[in-house]
Amino acid sequence: MTIPPRLVPLLEQFDFARERLVARLTGPVMDSGNGTDVAVGPVTDDEYLWEPVADCWSVRRRTDGPGPRATELAGTGAWGRDTAPPPHPEPAPFTTLAWRLSHLVEMFVLRTDHTVGTHALTRDDFRSRGDAASAVADFEAATDGWRKALLSATDADLDTVGHSTYPHGSDAEDPFLDIVWWMNQELLHHGAEIALLRDLYRAHGGGR
Numbered sequence: 001m002t003i004p005p006r007l008v009p010l011l012e013q014f015d016f017a018r019e020r021l022v023a024r025l026t027g028p029v030m031d032s033g034n035g036t037d038v039a040v041g042p043v044t045d046d047e048y049l050w051e052p053v054a055d056c057w058s059v060r061r062r063t064d065g066p067g068p069r070a071t072e073l074a075g076t077g078a079w080g081r082d083t084a085p086p087p088h089p090e091p092a093p094f095t096t097l098a099w100r101l102s103h104l105v106e107m108f109v110l111r112t113d114h115t116v117g118t119h120a121l122t123r124d125d126f127r128s129r130g131d132a133a134s135a136v137a138d139f140e141a142a143t144d145g146w147r148k149a150l151l152s153a154t155d156a157d158l159d160t161v162g163h164s165t166y167p168h169g170s171d172a173e174d175p176f177l178d179i180v181w182w183m184n185q186e187l188l189h190h191g192a193e194i195a196l197l198r199d200l201y202r203a204h205g206g207g208r
Contacts, residue, residue, distance in 0.1 A: 004155040010180050011150060014187065018143045021191040024198065025136050040198075047201045048098045048132035057082035059098040059128045069093055075106075077127040097197045101135050102128040104190050108142035111183065114166040115176075116149045123168070143187075150180060 003011065023030040029037040049058060055068040059081050066073050066082050069089040073080025081102045082093070095103075106126045113121040129135040153176065157163050163176035171179055 001151065001154075003151065004153070004158055006155070006158060006177060007150065007153065007180065010177075010184055011147075014143075014147065014150070014180075014184050017184065017187045017191055018147075021187070021194065022136070022140060024191070024195050025132075025139075043097070043132040043136065043198070045131050046206070047198070048101075048135065049096060049130075050197075050201055051096055052197070052200055052204070053094050055093060056096050057093040057099050058096040059102050059130060061130065067093075074123055075126040075128050076124060079128045079130040081106075081128045097194055097201075098128075098132075098135065100190050100194055100197075101139060104186065105135070105138045105142045107183070107186060108139075108146045110168070111164055111166045111171075111179070112142070112145040112149045114171070115164040116152055119165050146183065153180075 020031055024040065026042050027040040030040045032038045051058060057067055057070055059079050060067060060073060062073055062078055062080050066080075069084065070082035070093075071084040074083040075081060081099055082095075106123065106128075109126060110121050110123070113119065129138060153163070158177040158180070159175050161175050162172055164171040164179050166179075169179070169182070174182075
């Protein structure tokens with residue numbers, strides 16, 4: 001299928017952002033931003049769950065219960081992500097690398113399902129991971145799935161309001177092209193946050 005011309009730059013931006021974040025998480029090198037390779041090691045489990053300040057929201061064992069100011073652990077399985085129903089706590093809790101990566105993966109998994117899948121998955125079906133390697137693998141699989149969904153979109157689909165039926169966003173009001181743009185924005189800004197957390201962890205001597 002021919003990629004609609006309007007989708008091409010967004011797809012290229014998505015590919016670049018995804019590749020850069022995966023390299024930032026796994027190594028052995030990452031792009032410094034100017035084409036220079038910089039050595040970087042893979043995220044460790046300690047780094048993945050590192051809480052740099054008090055009262056972080058994170059991914060936790062379900063048996064341990066939610067963290068400070070959270071009321072539940074979202075999803076299913078042995079691990080869940082700290083959350084609370086609206087109105088959310090103010091000021092917003094600082095979130096760990098694990099929380100941010102879980103949030104990204106959940107969005108990609110659910111939006112893909114509500115675009116080209118069963119249109120039935122909910123947040124209650126999502127599994128957060130308690131270790132870094134599994135979380136990164138889930139991220140790669142989730143973004144692969146979303147990319148395939150984008151490649152299946154026709155030019156008419158890009159203008160269709162509700163082409164994605166994802167229930168936690170503006171999908172019911174916005175054309176699909178806007179949703180594609182929004183998902184790129186989510187990847188870019190959370191990817192930057194994750195990169196900064198990696199820098200802070202290293203600067204703090206591995207979390208000490």
